[in-house]
Every structure is written in structure tokens, then in C-alpha cells.
Amino acid sequence: MTRAEDALVVCERCDQAYRWTPLRPGAIARCTRCEAILGRGHRIGPDTILALTVTALVVFLIALFADVISIRLGGTTVSSTLPGAVAAIWDEGDWMVAVATAVTALIAPALYIGLRLYVLVPIATGKVPIGFGPCVRALHQVSRWSMVEVLTVGGLLSLVRLAALAEATPGPAMFALGALTLLFAAIEAAGLRHLWWYVR
Amino acid sequence: MSAATGGSLQPLESADGPLLGCESCGLVSRGVPPDRLPEGAVLRCSRCRHPLHHEKPFSVQRTWSCVIAAAILYVPANAMPVMSTTSAFDTNTHTLLGGIHELWIDGSWGLAVIVFVASIAVPVLKIAALGLLAWSVRRAPDWRRLERARLFRLIELVGHWSMLDVYVVVLLAACVRFGSLASAHPEPGLLAFAAVVVLTLLAAHSFDPRLIWRDRQQHG
Numbered sequence: 445m446t447r448a449e450d451a452l453v454v455c456e457r458c459d460q461a462y463r464w465t466p467l468r469p470g471a472i473a474r475c476t477r478c479e480a481i482l483g484r485g486h487r488i489g490p491d492t493i494l495a496l497t498v499t500a501l502v503v504f505l506i507a508l509f510a511d512v513i514s515i516r517l518g519g520t521t522v523s524s525t526l527p528g529a530v531a532a533i534w535d536e537g538d539w540m541v542a543v544a545t546a547v548t549a550l551i552a553p554a555l556y557i558g559l560r561l562y563v564l565v566p567i568a569t570g571k572v573p574i575g576f577g578p579c580v581r582a583l584h585q586v587s588r589w590s591m592v593e594v595l596t597v598g599g600l601l602s603l604v605r606l607a608a609l610a611e612a613t614p615g616p617a618m619f620a621l622g623a624l625t626l627l628f629a630a631i632e633a634a635g636l637r638h639l640w641w642y643v644r
Numbered sequence: 645m646s647a648a649t650g651g652s653l654q655p656l657e658s659a660d661g662p663l664l665g666c667e668s669c670g671l672v673s674r675g676v677p678p679d680r681l682p683e684g685a686v687l688r689c690s691r692c693r694h695p696l697h698h699e700k701p702f703s704v705q706r707t708w709s710c711v712i713a714a715a716i717l718y719v720p721a722n723a724m725p726v727m728s729t730t731s732a733f734d735t736n737t738h739t740l741l742g743g744i745h746e747l748w749i750d751g752s753w754g755l756a757v758i759v760f761v762a763s764i765a766v767p768v769l770k771i772a773a774l775g776l777l778a779w780s781v782r783r784a785p786d787w788r789r790l791e792r793a794r795l796f797r798l799i800e801l802v803g804h805w806s807m808l809d810v811y812v813v814v815l816l817a818a819c820v821r822f823g824s825l826a827s828a829h830p831e832p833g834l835l836a837f838a839a840v841v842v843l844t845l846l847a848a849h850s851f852d853p854r855l856i857w858r859d860r861q862q863h864g
Contacts, residue, residue: 452672454665457793458857461663461672478793478857513819522821529818536817538830541838545814548807577692581668588849591804597758598811604755605747605816609826612819637670640691 453482486634490642493634494564500627501557503620508550511615512599515606526550526595526617552590553624559583560631563639572643580636592628596621668694700852707778710847715771717836717843722764724833727813731826739833740764740809762808763837770806770844773799774851781855792856799848806841810834 453464457480467473467485475482488496507526514523524532526549534542559579566573573579599618606612664675666689675687675696687696725737738746740763747756773795780787813834820828 452663453670454663454672456665456667457797457853459662459665459854460857461665478790478853480793480797480853513815515819517822517826520822522819524815524818529814532818532821533814533830536830538835541810541814541830541834544807544838544842545810548804549811577669577694581692581694584668588845591807594805594807595811598808599815601755601759601808602812602815602819604752605743605812606819608750609820636668640669640671 455480455482483637484633484635486638488630488634490564490567490639493631494561494568496627496631497557497560497564500624500631501561503623503627504553504557507617507620507624510617510620512617512621513602513606513612514615515610515612517610523615548589548591549595552586553592553628555586556583556590556628559586567639567642576643580639583636587632590628592621593625596625662698664696664698666692666694666696668692699854699858700850703850703852703855704778704781706850707774707847710843710850711771711774711778714767714840714843714847715775717840718767718771721767721833721837721840724836725831726809726833726837727816727828728831729820729826729828730824732824737831740837743809743812759809762805766802766806767840767844770799770803770848774844774847777851777856781858785859789856793853796848796851796853796856803845803848804841806844807838810838810841 451464452461454461455475458475458478460475460477467483469485469487471485473482511523512526514521530542530546559582563573563579599621603612603614662675663672665672669689669692671689671691673696689696722740725739727738729736744756744760747759777792777796780792813830816828817830820826
């Protein structure tokens with residue numbers, strides 16, 4: 445197998461090959477055959493992505509340790525954090541649902557931020573981290589299983605359902621989830637492919 | 645390529661050997677035709693060492709097995725209750741459709757529609773569409789390729805929203821804990837529903853959209 449030119453791109457959805465030309469910022473190139481997105485002209489560089497990822501880390505820690513929902517009924521207040529909710533389901537004996545929730549709502553977002561920081565911090569100082577390739581590959585898998593945006597809507601929906609029963613208030617973690625949804629969308633739009641430009 | 649995109653990408657035809665794009669780093673390598681690849685050999689990207697496949701191994705078989713398992717589990721996921729609530733007076737069980745019905749009666753029509761789409765429409769659409777995509781790869785390879793490619797992208801876009809009801813039950817069970825006064829618990833239907841969601845996600849990950857563009861003779 446020989447290494448073909450870097451100036452080529454192959455549509456990952458239909459194998460159509462193209463000769464690549466740099467895109468102007470904001471432009472989106474689509475495959476002429478299957479209409480899948482081939483690439484984007486990026487408005488933000490690796491430094492901005494690093495800044496967004498550090499912000500995401502801080503916001504994620506709030507989502508992890510603060511209360512997501514508090515409810516009051518008859519003078520008693522019960523509140524729950526996200527890990528607390530997973531633990532409650534585990535204690536109910538529904539451990540497979542607990543694992544599915546933990547992976548998609550906690551572990552995947554944590555890895556999404558952690559692996560990105562591990563890769564981006566050395567690149568910002570001009571170094572290449574050990575295990576760069578496996579990390580970027582793992583990031584591909586992780587981003588598929590991170591479902592923060594769904595969890596955010598799920599939290600809001602729970603508030604509505606609880607309002608019929610008792611006095612329900614969103615905690616700081618709920619707002620953190622909303623912010624995390626926007627941050628992940630911004631980071632995700634930047635993609636991963638461009639990271640390879642900085643390691644050669 | 646339309647002028648509005650700012651790109652001027654020219655389609656290429658590969659003369660000798662297929663061009664393989666690395667799905668991880670995007671580097672394009674010249675591969676070896678599948679019939680000339682030694683048994684058991686795996687091509688790897690020279691830059692990031694990710695395996696390069698002409699097509700994902702056992703893509704159609706793996707898609708089918710996940711789709712069929714999801715279709716079977718879809719029955720208990722809807723027939724069995726996903727949650728029970730206990731108050732000082734009585735115990736109620738709630739199914740997926742029952743929860744949507746409650747939202748509708750309460751006057752939250754918008755939310756009822758969102759939950760209906762996420763919990764009922766999306767899983768059915770995914771099971772049917774992935775079944776159709778897997779079937780057409782072998783049986784109708786020339787049929788409406790562009791529409792099938794769009795259908796697959798739609799499935800990938802909306803697929804994970806079905807987790808919505810799982811999260812709602814998890815959060816309700818975690819928050820409604822007032823002993824004998826009021827409590828909420830997950831029920832077996834939730835496990836079946838979570839399994840349907842995960843299986844349809846795995847089915848979509850297993851399916852290789854490049855197969856949509858292959859001609860009949862290209863896979864044995």
C-alpha cells in the first residue's frame with residue numbers, strides 16, 4: 445500500500461475521490477454524488493477549540509457535582525445530582541439502564557473533554573502527545589455515544605412532569621447541561637481531521 | 645459542487661487500485677483490490693494506524709442482527725410499564741404511550757408531540773429504515789441511491805434522541821423519593837426500551853453507507 449497525495453479526499457459515505465482545495469471560512473463542501481459533508485472551512489483554530497474545551501471542562505464539573513433538580517413536597521426537599529440519579533437507578537436493581545445512562549451522560553462526555561485536552565494542550569505548545577493516533581480514534585467513538593443534548597431536554601421534560609406533583613426547581617447542573625450542549629456543538633463543528641495538520 | 649460552497653472539488657477516477665479514505669484521520673491511501681489482498685491481512689492507515697476497509701466487515705449481517713433484536717424487544721418496551729409511581733393512596737404504572745397520553749391531557753401538547761416523536765416514531769423509523777437499507781444492498785442495489793443515502797444520514801442525526809424517555813424515568817426515580825408519601829420506580833419495560841435504543845444505535849453504526857453505491861457484482 446502506498447500513501448497517496450495529501451491533497452486528496454475520499455467521501456467516507458460513498459468512496460468518491462476528490463482533489464482537495466482549501467475552503468474559505470464558513471464554506472461547506474459536499475459530495476456531488478451522495479451529498480454528505482466532505483469538509484468545512486473552519487472559522488476557529490486549535491487555540492480557540494482548546495479554550496472552548498477548557499470551558500466545557502469547568503461546565504461539566506458543575507453538571508457533575510451540582511444538583512440537577514430539587515423538589516419540595518410537604519416541607520421536605522429532595523434533590524439529586526446526575527451521578528446520584530445513576531446510583532439511584534442502580535440501587536433499584538435496574539443496573540443495565542444505570543450503565544447505559546452512565547456511559548452516555550457521564551463517561552462519554554468526560555472522555556470527550558479529557559481526551560481532547562490531552563491532545564490539544566501539547567499541540568498548543570508545539571509538541572505531539574504520546575498516543576496521538578489512538579486518542580483521536582477513540583474521540584471518534586466517544587463523540588457518537590455522548591448524548592448531553594438529549595439529557596438536557598430530558599431534564600426539562602422531567603421538570604414539567606414533576607411540576608404536576610410538587611414544587612420542582614432546576615438546579616445549577618441543569619443550566620450547566622444547557623451550556624455544555626452549546627459548547628459541544630461548537631467543538632464538534634470544528635471536527636477532528638484538522639488536528640492531523642498540526643502534528644507533521 | 646455549487647459555487648455557493650466556495651469549494652471547487654473535482655471528482656477523481658482512480659486508475660489503479662481503489663482509493664481508501666481513513667475514517668479516522670482522512671488520509672487517502674491507494675489500497676489493494678479486495679481479491680488480491682492476502683487472507684487475513686488488514687490494511688492500516690500509514691498515518692494513524694486505523695484499519696482501512698474496502699467495506700466494513702460483516703456490515704449487512706451485523707445490521708440485520710441488531711435490527712431484528714431491536715424489533716423483537718420493541719414489543720415488551722411498549723407493552724410493559726416503564727415506570728410506577730406510588731402515592732399515599734395508590735400505585736400507578738405508566739407505559740411509554742401512557743406517559744404521552746398524560747402529557748396530552750395535562751395540556752402540554754408540544755411536549756407530548758416531542759416525546760411521541762422521540763419514543764415512538766424514531767425507533768419505528770430506525771428499525772424500518774435500517775431493515776430497508778440492509779435489504780436493498782443485496783436485493784435492489786440500483787434503487788434510489790441518493791434517497792437511501794439521505795435516509796441513512798437522517799437516521800444518524802435523530803437516532804440518539806430516543807434516549808429521552810430513559811433519562812426522564814431515571815431523573816424522576818432519583819428525585820421522587822418521599823417514602824410512603826410519593827415515590828417513582830423504574831419498571832422492566834424501561835430496560836427493554838433502553839435495549840431497543842442501544843441496539844438501533846449499534847445497527848446504524850454497523851451499516852456501511854458505502855454499500856449503497858456498490859454495484860451488484862462488486863460484493864459476492
